[in-house]
Amino acid sequence: MSTEAWIGVALLGSIGSVARFLLDRSVSSRTSSGFPLGTLAVNASGALVLGLLSGLALSGEALVLVGTATIGSYTTFSTWMFETHRLGEDGQLPGATLNVIVSAIVGLSAAALGRWIGGGL
Secondary structure (H helix, E strand, O other), X not given: OOHHHHHHHHHHXXXXXXXXXXXXXXXXXXXXXXXXXXXXXXXXXXXXXXXXXXXXXXXXXXXXXXHHHHXXXXXXXXXXXXXXXXXXXXXXXXXXXXXXXXXXXHHHHHHHHHHHHHHXX
């Protein structure tokens, strides 16, 4: 990878993580439930974009910059699992289970939709 691509990874990774924070905070501030809707929104939208990139057959440095740096820093598996664990520890096993099931279904569906859209472009 070129020096410019490494710089792009750093910059786009920063943008992705800030975008994650802003969307999560925006969604979470509008809901009063203990369900982690902000993380669900972040991961679903990230899955949609990754599916789109897959459908477009993006490769090389462009894929690294957009897919890995930007969307990789934007989506968050660790927060999803942490929030699921927290729900379980708080005695909210139905919520924890629902978080796993809904996140998996929504994420896979968003990725498939993105791939379908990308394949049609």
